[in-house]
Amino acid sequence: MKDYNLIIKSNTEIAQKVFRMKLQSQEKLPQFLGGQFLHLEVPNRILRRPLGILKIDNNIIDIVYAVVGEGTFELSQLKERTTLKAMLPLGNGFILPQSYKRVALLGGGLGTVPLLPVINTYNDIEFYSYMGFRSKDNVILYDEFYQHSKHTVYATEDGSFGGKGYALDYLKKDMSSIKFDAVLICGPIPMMKAVQKADLKVPVFVSLEERMGCGVGACLVCYENISQYLRNRI
Ligand SMILES: Cc1cc2nc3c(=O)[nH]c(=O)nc-3n(C[C@H](O)[C@H](O)[C@H](O)COP(=O)(O)OP(=O)(O)OC[C@H]3O[C@@H](n4cnc5c(N)ncnc54)[C@H](O)[C@@H]3O)c2cc1C
Ligand code: FES
Secondary structure, X not given: OEEEEEEEEEEEEEEOOEEEEEEEEOOOOOOOOOOOEEEEXXXXXXXXXXXXXXXXXXXXXXXXXXXXXXXXHHHHHOOOOOEEEEEEEEOOOOOOOOOOOEEEEEEEHHHHHHHHHHHHHOOOOEEEEEEEEOOHHHOOOHHHHHHHOOEEEEEEOOOOOOEEOOHHHXXXXXXXXXXXXXXXXXXXXXXXXHHHHHOOOOOEEEOOOOXXXXXXXXXXXXXXXXXXXXXXXX
């Protein structure tokens, strides 16, 4: 884990209020595990913002972020050639046993971002991707999941893109004929609760995107949030 100076190469809106940013490093960037994140400086803000690493290729990092508040709005206004500091890679990522052969990915909204690089981390595993969004205006990363997964299902709540309804329901249906070694999930709290209720009978690995302070294990903000999450929300 290290702090890097990154130069914005592009910052493009790819769905409603969702941007993909490419950041170039002059230094060699490290390898990362799917599910790890970076802690990105935002001009004029004290706290950095945690964002999943989508891809690192040729010392260029791709991130995808939704504009939800002042920090991400400021990020969306930044122009090419702006320099930002980012610490990476942070977090544990998804660590899977070598014995796994077939794994399902279940993502909701921006929770799809940290799941995509898991596919490239484990070349010997077949990944089946189930990604859910509210509507076609929110859909992201379809081509990438389609290209890299053994099987891809996109679902929208209103049926305007892919299947109608929840991605979890499509996963449950496939589980009657396909034996998965595990399910990896990242998404909004209602999706997590629905997964718990569904009792999938296979190991489930979860990535939480709760609020953070330092990002490196020093301030306990995330521990407090996660404990609260476990106590109250599930
Ligand atoms: C490990 C990790 C990985 C993440 N990866 C991504 C990603 O790849 N793409 C992405 O778009 N977002 C991701 N997030 C969420 C992202 O960090 C927040 O949306 C962002 O920090 C909000 O900053 P802001 O200044 O715009 O919002 P603020 O002004 O701080 O808050 C505005 C609104 O956003 C909500 N919010 C703030 N922080 C979070 C959070 N961590 N999670 C959910 N809602 C939040 C607040 O409750 C509030 O309603 C990740 C979070 C974590 C912890
Ligand atoms: S954000 Fe986790 S300890 Fe600071």
